[in-house]
Amino acid sequence: EKRNPGQVEFIQAVREVAQDIFEFIEDKEEYHEAQILRRIAEPDRVVSFRVCWEDDNHCIRVQRGWRVQNNNAIGPYKGGIRFHPSVTESVLKFLAFEQTFKNSLTGLPMGGGKGGSNFNPKGKSDSEVMRFCQSFMTELYRHIGPDTDVPAGDIGVGGREIGYMFGQYKRITNRWEGVLTGKAREYGGSAMRPEATGYGAVIFLQNMLKHQGQDVEGKTAVISGSGNVATHAAEKIAQLGGKVLTLSDSGGFIHDPDGIDQEKIDWVKEHKTHRRGRISEYADTFPNASFHEGARPWGVACDLALPCATQNELNGEEAKTLVDNGVIAVSEGANMPTTLEGVDIFHDAHIMYAPGKAANAGGVAVSGLEMSQNSERVSWNTDRLGDLLQDIMTDIHAQCAQYGGGEGDNYVNYVKGANIAGFKKVADAMLAFGVV
């Protein structure tokens, strides 16, 4: 805390991971001597810079940009860029630290990083966003590169922003190279990237169920959100013979007792992304469904729960309701959707619980495969990428089960498993490098 004054989010994240790691390294002298955890918790570097741009009224605006390069022991730094007024150095350090473990779990050669700015793209014109992105990249370009640091999108940074930043990088450097991921298909983006996070969360869930001798077929699922992750998670559940009962947005949730099948999911995708509609209108289109304004879906009885909207959207009380209603497994498509209290309740009740760090790693995994395709100057097809995603998620599950398994029963603490498995690979690489 003395070293990182006021960085509440970062300190909390390190503390949580440290508990599991201390237990693991207790009898492993080499990690202690080399101070490995301390070294992972001290970013390789934090670059902070001024981003100056002109708004549509010709006023000069000044924002702060950052790139946190946490650790590149196993590959180039990799992690998203976030544009949101809540962005601070502490938030980005926390995210870069977590990203190091998530990327390690994918088995691909990617280190951990994160970046962003306190710029708010909401309410800005396209030209304002373009000018901001160009100014941001005019500084960032000197710190990144296909073998150095490969940023991606995150909150407030979608296809439009990636396009503007990639265009500026290309213009300044005169190089077409895979320096950003999340690109559109026309200029080097990967097949399966839109589906990867939602599909991956369900593949992880499928593996958890298999570990306990069960499967998705015939089970009911409650899903929150109706964006990219939620709709693809719903699609995969439906493909595997499960029945999706709910979807939501920031206005409330819809409950469809008939099940949300592929045709209805396609309607939601079109409605939310292209028509920018609200999920409430689902109930007008499909009359057996009901809309619950301002509420979250966790009160609907189900076998499986997939929080896929946002952080802290499932609290202790809601976790208890899910448990009381007989939920058997929870897989997080979103980042940190369950509060710490909720996680404790799932663990105490021995519910299969997959943290986002492991369950939503499919997104960054396919981003890693986008880097491979760009380096090779090729474009792999959907089938090949789907198979690779399946293998990667199955392998992440196996790693978590190896390090998070208890003694005696089949129960796995996936949080502990993900922390230790993610740590071990990075730590072993750092040991090999000596004191650097």
Ligand code: NDP
């Ligand atoms: P989208 O923007 O596509 O969708 C987000 C969804 O969550 C929307 O339906 C949105 O509703 C809803 N939502 C947002 N805030 C709230 C809230 N306060 N209460 C209820 N619902 C809310 O985002 P993604 O699907 O891409 O991301 C969802 C989560 O998954 C995030 O936590 C993200 O960090 C995480 N994630 C995403 C990855 C990816 O590949 N996309 C990779 C790894 C993690 P509304 O339309 O009303 O805003």
